[in-house]
Amino acid sequence: MWRDAALVAGKDLRVELRSRVTTNQVAPYAVLVLLLFGIAFDQDRPLLQQAAPGLFWIAVLLCCLLAVQRSFALEAGDGARDGLRLSGMDTGGIFVGKAAAIAVQLVGLEVLLAFGAVVLFGTDLRDPALLVVTALVATAGLAAAGTLYGVMAAGLRVRETLLPLLVMPVVAPVLLAATQAWRSALGQSTDGGWRWLGLLACFAAIYSTAGVLGFGTLLEEV
Amino acid sequence: MRSPTASRASRIVGLAALVTTAAVVVLGGWVSPPDEVQGPLVRLIYVHPALATYCYVGFGLSALGSLAYLWPRTRSRRWDRLAGASAEVGVVFCVGTLITGSIWGRASWGVWWTWDARLTLTALLLAVFLGYLALRRSGGEPDSRAKRCAVAALLCFIVVPIDHEATSWWSTLHQGDTIGKGILIHGLQLETMLLSFVSFGLIFTWMLLHRLALETLEDRFESEGVVAAIAERRAEGRVKAPVPPASVSAPAPASPPAGTSYRGEVKP
Numbered sequence: 001m002w003r004d005a006a007l008v009a010g011k012d013l014r015v016e017l018r019s020r021v022t023t024n025q026v027a028p029y030a031v032l033v034l035l036l037f038g039i040a041f042d043q044d045r046p047l048l049q050q051a052a053p054g055l056f057w058i059a060v061l062l063c064c065l066l067a068v069q070r071s072f073a074l075e076a077g078d079g080a081r082d083g084l085r086l087s088g089m090d091t092g093g094i095f096v097g098k099a100a101a102i103a104v105q106l107v108g109l110e111v112l113l114a115f116g117a118v119v120l121f122g123t124d125l126r127d128p129a130l131l132v133v134t135a136l137v138a139t140a141g142l143a144a145a146g147t148l149y150g151v152m153a154a155g156l157r158v159r160e161t162l163l164p165l166l167v168m169p170v171v172a173p174v175l176l177a178a179t180q181a182w183r184s185a186l187g188q189s190t191d192g193g194w195r196w197l198g199l200l201a202c203f204a205a206i207y208s209t210a211g212v213l214g215f216g217t218l219l220e221e222v
Numbered sequence: 223m224r225s226p227t228a229s230r231a232s233r234i235v236g237l238a239a240l241v242t243t244a245a246v247v248v249l250g251g252w253v254s255p256p257d258e259v260q261g262p263l264v265r266l267i268y269v270h271p272a273l274a275t276y277c278y279v280g281f282g283l284s285a286l287g288s289l290a291y292l293w294p295r296t297r298s299r300r301w302d303r304l305a306g307a308s309a310e311v312g313v314v315f316c317v318g319t320l321i322t323g324s325i326w327g328r329a330s331w332g333v334w335w336t337w338d339a340r341l342t343l344t345a346l347l348l349a350v351f352l353g354y355l356a357l358r359r360s361g362g363e364p365d366s367r368a369k370r371c372a373v374a375a376l377l378c379f380i381v382v383p384i385d386h387e388a389t390s391w392w393s394t395l396h397q398g399d400t401i402g403k404g405i406l407i408h409g410l411q412l413e414t415m416l417l418s419f420v421s422f423g424l425i426f427t428w429m430l431l432h433r434l435a436l437e438t439l440e441d442r443f444e445s446e447g448v449v450a451a452i453a454e455r456r457a458e459g460r461v462k463a464p465v466p467p468a469s470v471s472a473p474a475p476a477s478p479p480a481g482t483s484y485r486g487e488v489k490p
Contacts, residue, residue, distance in 0.1 A: 148377070149374075152357065152370050152373070152374060153357075153360075155362070156360045156361065156362060157360070157361060158356075158360050158361075162353075162356055162357065162360055165352070165353045165356055166353040166356075166357065166374070168349070169346050169349035169350045169353060170350060170353075170377070172346055206380065210376075210377060214373045217292070217369055217373060218369070218370055218373055220369075
């Protein structure tokens with residue numbers, strides 16, 4: 001399974017690297033979202049600093065939707081999806097590979113967004129260990145849930161509008177827990193940030209397990 | 223006019239629902255005493271908990287139907303129809319729960335909405351099942367759609383136990399169960415509340431029976447086409463056969479045009 005996962009992740013990341021959609025389109029979009037938040041909050045710096053963790057994770061969530069849609073759009077042309085199904089690879093491995101590729105792209109975008117939040121909102125990053133661990137676990141959960149719902153919506157005529165409706169409510173616990181953990185890491189709350197990691201880890205574990213078990217059934221039906 | 227989704231069972235259940243609902247309205251609205259603290263506001267207890275309970279029942283049935291569909295030994299389109307119909311009725315009850323809860327919240331907490339764990343999770347529950355219903359309506363080959371919807375329903379159901387246990391796991395404004403580990407009301411209030419559960423159960427069953435019949439008709443419509451459905455209605459003598467003009471002699475097509483379904487999708 002892990003070998004197949006590495007093959008699929010490598011393939012998806014190579015396609016992204018060559019097409020440069022993430023760097024040329026999704027990354028500028030992510031920064032634009034941060035700018036729009038600044039405009040919407042009337043450049044009120046204290047308010048932006050207070051809301052920065054939530055705004056950061058909303059921006060990540062929006063980027064996640066784009067990354068998931070892109071990941072399954074790659075398989076739509078030239079019978080690539082049939083090729084994937086006929087390849088004989090472990091379906092759990094395909095799921096892990098696609099989720100890993102999405103997670104790698106999201107981590108890159110999160111670094112960019114964190115830099116943007118520091119520059120644009122004046123956010124002070126205090127507890128880097130908590131920030132990094134939260135980001136990694138939350139990204140794993142987002143990528144797993146996104147991949148699972150992405151394959152559900154793939155191949156449907158209404159996939160562009162259906163995917164946000166499916167994914168947004170499901171990933172609400174990630175938004176809540178990651179925001180709270182980051183608020184703690186930025187010194188905005190005395191609530192133990194590390195305890196929110198438990199919720200994030202549970203979420204990632206549930207959707208990763210569901211993905212490994214159910215992805216094959218869903219891929220057959222796309 | 224007779225409803226095409228009505229059956230003997232649905233008529234009996236509907237009548238029983240009507241009688242018990244009337245009894246709940248009379249008992250809950252006039253006969254049962256007001257609460258010492260909440261006054262007449264307590265009468266919402268004859269609506270809100272029953273709505274919430276049958277919302278969970280609807281989503282639970284949807285998950286059970288989905289599980290039975292995914293299990294190869296029990297795979298049948300009937301289970302898929304049960305999953306879809308019960309989720310839809312569950313969504314209606316969930317909306318009712320949120321509306322009645324909001325009215326109760328406004329009167330007792332002073333706000334229509336608060337970011338309490340129970341309320342937020344119920345709103346999320348509604349959102350995930352709305353997504354599920356959207357997925358059901360997204361078209362595609364019926365068996366393939368049924369399979370992907372079954373997986374989605376099982377994932378959506380994860381929220382139900384978390385929502386139910388929210389008042390125990392977190393400190394919430396929302397009170398715990400009135401009838402659960404202990405019974406917190408007595409006398410006529412308790413009897414009326416129990417009757418409300420019977421009444422809403424019958425309403426739920428009545429809606430589910432109609433929705434199941436509609437799902438069956440939709441499935442038949444999809445597989446056999448409108449022509450067969452009209453032919454059957456004519457055979458029942460409820461739809462008059464149109465008199466063809468003298469110049470037209472070609473018979474109506476017996477099946478949908480090849481490569482199309484009546485949901486307007488072009489089959490591959």
